[in-house]
Amino acid sequence: MRLVVPLILLVMIAPIVVVIVLSFSSAGYLTFPPPAFGVRWYQAYLGSRDWLAATALSIEVAIAVVVLATVLGTLAAMGLARLPAMARLLAAGLILSPLIMPVIIVAIGLYYAFARFGLVGTPLGLVLAHTCLAVPFVVTSVGASLARLDRRLEMASLGLGATPLGTFRQVTLPLILPGVLVGALFAFITSFDELVVALFLSGADAVTLPRRMWEDLRYALDPTIAAVSTLTIAVTVPPLLWAHWSRRRSG
Amino acid sequence: MSEAVAPTSLSAKLTFNWRALTPLLLVAPLVLFLLVFYAFPVMAMLLRSVAEPTWTLSNYVALSGDSVFLHVFWTTLRTAIAVTAGCLLLGFPVALTLARPGRTASIALIVVLLPFWTSILVRSYAWMVLLGRHGLLNEALLTAGAIDRPLRILNTSIAVHIAMIHILLPYMILPIANVLRQIDPSLARAALGLGATPFRVFREIVLPLSMPGVAAGVLLVFVLSLGFYITPALVGGPRDMTVSMLIAQQVDQLNWPYAACLSTALLVVTLAIMALFQFAFGVGRALRVAER
Numbered sequence: 001m002r003l004v005v006p007l008i009l010l011v012m013i014a015p016i017v018v019v020i021v022l023s024f025s026s027a028g029y030l031t032f033p034p035p036a037f038g039v040r041w042y043q044a045y046l047g048s049r050d051w052l053a054a055t056a057l058s059i060e061v062a063i064a065v066v067v068l069a070t071v072l073g074t075l076a077a078m079g080l081a082r083l084p085a086m087a088r089l090l091a092a093g094l095i096l097s098p099l100i101m102p103v104i105i106v107a108i109g110l111y112y113a114f115a116r117f118g119l120v121g122t123p124l125g126l127v128l129a130h131t132c133l134a135v136p137f138v139v140t141s142v143g144a145s146l147a148r149l150d151r152r153l154e155m156a157s158l159g160l161g162a163t164p165l166g167t168f169r170q171v172t173l174p175l176i177l178p179g180v181l182v183g184a185l186f187a188f189i190t191s192f193d194e195l196v197v198a199l200f201l202s203g204a205d206a207v208t209l210p211r212r213m214w215e216d217l218r219y220a221l222d223p224t225i226a227a228v229s230t231l232t233i234a235v236t237v238p239p240l241l242w243a244h245w246s247r248r249r250s251g
Numbered sequence: 252m253s254e255a256v257a258p259t260s261l262s263a264k265l266t267f268n269w270r271a272l273t274p275l276l277l278v279a280p281l282v283l284f285l286l287v288f289y290a291f292p293v294m295a296m297l298l299r300s301v302a303e304p305t306w307t308l309s310n311y312v313a314l315s316g317d318s319v320f321l322h323v324f325w326t327t328l329r330t331a332i333a334v335t336a337g338c339l340l341l342g343f344p345v346a347l348t349l350a351r352p353g354r355t356a357s358i359a360l361i362v363v364l365l366p367f368w369t370s371i372l373v374r375s376y377a378w379m380v381l382l383g384r385h386g387l388l389n390e391a392l393l394t395a396g397a398i399d400r401p402l403r404i405l406n407t408s409i410a411v412h413i414a415m416i417h418i419l420l421p422y423m424i425l426p427i428a429n430v431l432r433q434i435d436p437s438l439a440r441a442a443l444g445l446g447a448t449p450f451r452v453f454r455e456i457v458l459p460l461s462m463p464g465v466a467a468g469v470l471l472v473f474v475l476s477l478g479f480y481i482t483p484a485l486v487g488g489p490r491d492m493t494v495s496m497l498i499a500q501q502v503d504q505l506n507w508p509y510a511a512c513l514s515t516a517l518l519v520v521t522l523a524i525m526a527l528f529q530f531a532f533g534v535g536r537a538l539r540v541a542e543r
Contacts, residue, residue, distance in 0.1 A: 012362060018381060112507070240368045
């Protein structure tokens, strides 16, 4: 037992460590341990217009998703708790369903519908689709913050003559801001890492970073992908660590 | 007098209605967005399974006798069962470690979360690198002299199982650890004080009380593995085709009615399993831990 758990943990972390180490290899092929270290695969990435264009598109789409999902999700989370029970159940069911819906079904359903309106192969199509997948994370995260909120503060503000909008801006929003930020972070990562929907909606003209990686993986295990993987880890993991620690500190 | 009263009561009524409507107005934009860009498109696609060539159930009748479908469905189900069992076996001991307070637990938690936060695509790529013919595992075994020729692991179902268990393990570990943390430690102390062996404490206190977490973890891992696409497509072989891969392939061939049938079947099985767990264990909380 003493040995089993460390061994499992080692196997869990090893693949990621291997990819990060390999990305700094000086060798032209995949070999471990690398004969020497270097940044040639990062140079290959930075020198490729395709890779950079895919990265830029992924970031643009993810930022648009963050804005849409955070606004829609935060508003909905605030309304959801005060809906009548039946309406709440229905709305929550719809909003949370992308969490369990097999993503291939969402992907082909949207592909089928978006193709008619010329949305396949456009960043807008990806933004709309990714927002549907990202919104459950915002609603659950903001919902958890709202559940901890002391409602008396809002009542005090209203009682002292503040408008509902002023109360929201000056009392509610600052108090639920951590939940909103964590939700926005999850929305960003959901879009940034998403592949299955992108496989169908990217077309030829809106190739995202995961889609570009997928295409490369089907041909060769080029170490450039190790460099790109390491970069995506560097983009997503530190903010999540921050969210993890800030949530723990606030209890 | 009545003229003076009427406007006041009217405005009071209006204000009241406005207040009652506020939650609805807050939820409405998102609900409309999801209906237009998610629910209606998916339903319209699923409807093609009964609407083509005309309104008919013949597509489903054909499905039950379709050997490709039956084979792929069975592979998917078998893989999901094996992956769930593997995750439970490996995840439970890790969850026990996470539930103990102290430094070890917080380090272990980070080790569990790091892969969890890395995209499925990157983790699948990592296993391609590790398990390939000239991959690290084969190189290490050859160097150690344990084997003479490289083992064929990549593009087999073993590779699919290994990679999927690795990817889904956190979904098993986190809900179980959550439940274990809430067990009152004085229960174990009392049992030990009354002369129970540590094994008996585990069997009669920890294990039964951990069941809600186990149920949530099993449900999550099982339901998620039913829909897997990327990982089996990258590390599996042609025989490891899952339902999701078959759906994608049929869409590529523009065979929409068949793809819609398959999607409906996959969705019905997923919902049936969730309903079963809800009925048997009341796992309403399972979705909450799906939050990363």
